[in-house]
Amino acid sequence: MIETIRIGTLKWSHIVRPTDEDLQILKDHYHFHPLDIEDCKSLTNLRPKIDIYDDYYFMILHFPGFDQTDTFVDIKEIKFFWGKDFLISIGKSHWLIKELFNQEKIQSQGGKRLEVGTSDALLYQIIEHVMSDTQVLMDKVDKSVENCGKSLFSRNAEKTIERMSITRKNIILLNTIIKPQLLLFNKLQSGTIKGFAENMEDYWGNIFDFYQKVYDNLEDNAELIKGYSMTFDSLQVNKTNEVMKILTLVSSILLPLTFLASLYGMNIRLPIQDHPSSFIIIAIIMLGIAITMLIYFRIRKWM
Numbered sequence: 693m694i695e696t697i698r699i700g701t702l703k704w705s706h707i708v709r710p711t712d713e714d715l716q717i718l719k720d721h722y723h724f725h726p727l728d729i730e731d732c733k734s735l736t737n738l739r740p741k742i743d744i745y746d747d748y749y750f751m752i753l754h755f756p757g758f759d760q761t762d763t764f765v766d767i768k769e770i771k772f773f774w775g776k777d778f779l780i781s782i783g784k785s786h787w788l789i790k791e792l793f794n795q796e797k798i799q800s801q802g803g804k805r806l807e808v809g810t811s812d813a814l815l816y817q818i819i820e821h822v823m824s825d826t827q828v829l830m831d832k833v834d835k836s837v838e839n840c841g842k843s844l845f846s847r848n849a850e851k852t853i854e855r856m857s858i859t860r861k862n863i864i865l866l867n868t869i870i871k872p873q874l875l876l877f878n879k880l881q882s883g884t885i886k887g888f889a890e891n892m893e894d895y896w897g898n899i900f901d902f903y904q905k906v907y908d909n910l911e912d913n914a915e916l917i918k919g920y921s922m923t924f925d926s927l928q929v930n931k932t933n934e935v936m937k938i939l940t941l942v943s944s945i946l947l948p949l950t951f952l953a954s955l956y957g958m959n960i961r962l963p964i965q966d967h968p969s970s971f972i973i974i975a976i977i978m979l980g981i982a983i984t985m986l987i988y989f990r991i992r993k994w995m
Contacts (some may be wrong), residue, residue, distance in 0.1 A: 697796060704781070755822050811889070881897035945985050
């Protein structure tokens, strides 16, 4: 279903989960390129891009959002058809842009509208609105990285590994979302790609600066989580080595004692076997061997 509102001379249309009929209407009315229509039919996420035509631009942008469990980052894809006096946004879900559209729809009925005069300014307002949600998400990711650092010395190793794995996965996905769009907005802010309004470079530059800041933050977080992971692995290896060290020392002490006990368990004649205090003598010898080995290990600083 195509919903449309007017903002001055501009027309903003928003479509959630477009049908073939919706896309055919767009094609017949605006004469969009068939390849752009095919991109809108795609059920999988496409790479962010901008296609330039004489009378309109076609842009695909990705924005991050958490899934229903509020644990894993998910990709929200929005497609824009962007002309001189119109803007068409297409999404797969009821998300922030739908909320902004409904909000503007209600305000327009009461005589209040977004203060925009061009389609470029409207597109900027939409992206800026979504950027605020991206910043909230980035704050959560920063907090998650911080928690990973605090849990390094936790006794619950399994929980720590799970937390680090989730955080690393989210950072990698965020990187794949942000990095391709840096180049796109750099072209807009540098004037390589001209919009339909003058003097918009500073506004596109604001978006580019935000994406650059987020990207740099992701790079720092990736280095931190990598360092935390290596530190955690070292700690776990060290704990394992300590356990193996204790087990080895115990085995080393028990080995001669086991040999002595086995020797006197054989059905043959052995020294002091018939002595009335043979058990006490053998026990004292075994205790002496154990104490001697413990002292030796102490001297060698093996324990």
